[in-house]
Amino acid sequence: MNSNYKSAILGIGMAVPSKVLTNFDLEKMVETSDKWITERTGIKERRILEDGENISKYAIKASIEALERANVSPKELNLIICATVTPDYLIPSLSILVQEGIEAVNAGAFDLFATCSGFIYGLAVADQFIRNNPDWKILVIGAEALSRKTNWKDRTICVLLGDGAGAVVVGKSPQSENRGILDFFLGADGSRWPLLTLKGGGSCYAPFDKRLPEEEYYIKMQGREVFKVATRMMEKIALELLKRNGLTNEDIKLLVPHQANLRIIEYLRERLNLPKNKVYVNIHKYGNTSAASIPLALYEAEKEGKLKEGDLVLLVAFGGGFTFGGALLRW
Ligand code: ACO
Numbered sequence: 001m002n003s004n005y006k007s008a009i010l011g012i013g014m015a016v017p018s019k020v021l022t023n024f025d026l027e028k029m030v031e032t033s034d035k036w037i038t039e040r041t042g043i044k045e046r047r048i049l050e051d052g053e054n055i056s057k058y059a060i061k062a063s064i065e066a067l068e069r070a071n072v073s074p075k076e077l078n079l080i081i082c083a084t085v086t087p088d089y090l091i092p093s094l095s096i097l098v099q100e101g102i103e104a105v106n107a108g109a110f111d112l113f114a115t116c117s118g119f120i121y122g123l124a125v126a127d128q129f130i131r132n133n134p135d136w137k138i139l140v141i142g143a144e145a146l147s148r149k150t151n152w153k154d155r156t157i158c159v160l161l162g163d164g165a166g167a168v169v170v171g172k173s174p175q176s177e178n179r180g181i182l183d184f185f186l187g188a189d190g191s192r193w194p195l196l197t198l199k200g201g202g203s204c205y206a207p208f209d210k211r212l213p214e215e216e217y218y219i220k221m222q223g224r225e226v227f228k229v230a231t232r233m234m235e236k237i238a239l240e241l242l243k244r245n246g247l248t249n250e251d252i253k254l255l256v257p258h259q260a261n262l263r264i265i266e267y268l269r270e271r272l273n274l275p276k277n278k279v280y281v282n283i284h285k286y287g288n289t290s291a292a293s294i295p296l297a298l299y300e301a302e303k304e305g306k307l308k309e310g311d312l313v314l315l316v317a318f319g320g321g322f323t324f325g326g327a328l329l330r331w
Contacts, residue, residue, distance in 0.1 A: 006180035007130035008173035009329070010137075011070025014299040015061035016047040016164040016286065021147075023159070030155040037159045042262020046162030046287035048147035054088045055145035058165035060101035062295075063139055067102070070137075070169035074102040077169075078136040080109040081125055083118025083291035085198070085320075086145040087111055094143060104139070115196075116258050116319025117186075118142060118291035119166070120327050123315075124184040126170040134172040141167040142291035149198055151218035160260075161219070162287035166295020178310055178330060183245055185237045185326035192229060196221045196320035221320075230264050230318045235271045237326035238316050245328060249273050251312050253331075254301060258317035259283035259293045268316070280306060290319065307331045 022045040023034035037043055049055065059082065067074060082095035095109035114121040119142035126138040143165035150158050173180035200217030201207050207217075234257065242248060249272050257265050262283055269279045280301040289296060294315055301307045308331065315327040 005131050005134040006173040007127040007170050008180035009168045009331075010072065010171045011066045011068070011169045012166070012295065012299050012302065013062040013065025013069065014164070014166040014296050015058040015065070016296070017049050017053060017058065019048050019050050020045050021048050026159055029152055030158060032155045032159055040263070041160060042281070042283045043159065043287045044284040048163050049145055055084070055086060055143050055163060055165060056088045056094055056097040056101065059094060059098050059141050059143035059167065062143070062165040062167040063098055063102050063141060066139065066167040066169050070171070072137050072169050072171070074104040075106055076137050077104040077107040077139055078133070079126070079129060079138045080104060080107050080141070081112055081122040081138065082109070082141040082143060083112045083114060083122040084143050085113060085115055085118070085290060086149055095141070098139070098141060107139070114291070114319065114323045114325070115321055116260065116288070116290045116293060117317040117323040117325035118319070119294045120184070120315055120317050120325030121186060121323070123170065123181065123327055124186055124325070127181050127184070130170060130172055136171070138170045139167060140170055141165065142293070142295045144290040144292045146219065146288070146290055149219050151215055154215070154218070156223055157219055157221055160288050162289050164286055164289040164292040164296055166292050166299055168295060180330055182328045182330065183241055185241050185324070187233070187237070187324035189229075189322045189324070192225070193321060195225050195229070196322075227261065227264065229322055230260065231267045233318050233322070233324045234264065234268050234316045237324055238268065238272055238314060241314065241326045241328050247312070252278060252314050253311035254306055255279045255314045255316070256294060256297045256301060257315075258319070259286065259297060260288045293317070
C-alpha cells in the first residue's frame with residue numbers, strides 16, 4: 001500500500017450482555033440437543049440482550065474501554081464507524097447513539113452494513129482516512145443484537161446467533177513502532193444472496209406487509225450452502241493476502257477468523273496448515289455475533305496473552321450478501 005502513514009489499532013474494548021443462553025436452554029425451546037449444537041457448530045452458549053435492553057448500551061461500553069486503553073478522549077475522535085445489521089433503530093443510526101453516549105462532539109458518524117465482514121470493512125475505511133489525515137482518530141465498532149432478528153422457532157438458525165459489541169480506536173501508527181494495518185482484502189458476491197436473508201422491514205416489504213410471511217422478518221439461512229461458500233472464500237482470502245505480501249503460513253502468529261462455526265474455522269486452519277495454538281477461537285462462549293465477532297475475538301486473544309506487540313495477525317470474515325473481508329496487521 002502506498003502512503004507515508006500506516007494506521008494501527010491503538011486500543012480495544014468489548015462488552016456483552018450478562019444474560020447467558022446455553023444449549024440446554026435451547027433444548028427446551030426447539031427440537032435440538034447440546035450434543036448436536038456442540039458437534040456441528042462448537043457453540044456451547046451465547047449472550048443475549050434482556051428485554052428492554054439495547055445494543056447501543058454495549059457499543060458505548062466497548063467504545064469507552066477502547067478509548068481509555070488508547071488514551072484518546074472522545075473529543076479527539078474525528079469519525080465513528082459502526083458495523084452492524086441490527087442497530088437500535090433505522091433512524092438514528094447506531095453510530096449516532098454512540099456519538100451521543102460518549103460525547104464525541106467533534107466526530108462524524110455513520111453505520112456500515114456489511115454483515116459479518118462489517119468490522120473488517122470498517123477497519124479498511126478507517127485506514128484510508130488515516131492515510132490521508134494522519135492526525136485523525138477513528139472509532140470502529142462491531143455491534144450486533146442478532147437475538148432480536150432470530151426466529152426462536154427455527155432450530156436451523158436460533159442455535160447459532162448471539163449478541164455483543166467490540167470497538168477499536170484507529171490512528172496513525174507511531175513511526176518508531178513496527179505495527180499497524182498492512183493490507184486488506186474486501187470482496188462481495190451478490191449472485192447467491194438468497195442463501196442468507198432478512199427481507200422484512202426493508203423498503204421492499206415495509207413492516208407488517210401482509211404479502212410477506214412472518215418468518216421473513218427474521219434471519220433465514222440455507223446453512224449447508226452458506227458453509228460451502230464460506231470455507232472456499234475464507235481460504236481464498238487468507239492465501240491471497242499472504243501471497244501478495246510475500247508471506248507464508250509460518251509468518252502468521254495468530255489467525256483470528258469470523259466465529260460462525262468451529263468446523264469452518266477448523267477447515268481453514270487445516271487448509272492453511274496452522275497448528276491449533278495459532279488460531280483463536282471463542283465461538284463456544286458467544287456463538288456467531290456477526291460484525292462483533294472479530295473484535296470480541298481480538299480483545300480476548302490479547303487479554304489471554306496470545307497477541308503481543310509486533311505479532312503478525314490475519315483476520316478473515318464472510319457474511320450474508322455475500323460479503324468477504326480479510327486484513328493483515330502487526331499488532
Ligand atoms: N438441532 C438438531 N438438528 C438440526 C438442527 C438443530 N439446531 N439444525 C438442523 N438440524 C438437522 C437438519 O434438519 C438436518 O436433518 P436431516 O438430515 O434430517 O434433514 C440435519 O440436522 C443436518 O442439517 P445440515 O443443515 O446439513 O447440518 P450442517 O452440518 O450443515 O450444520 C449449520 C448446519 C450449523 C447451520 C452449518 O451448515 C453452518 O454452520 N453453516 C454456515 C452458517 C454460517 O456460518 N452463517 C454465517 C452467516 S450468519 C449471519 O450472517 C448472521
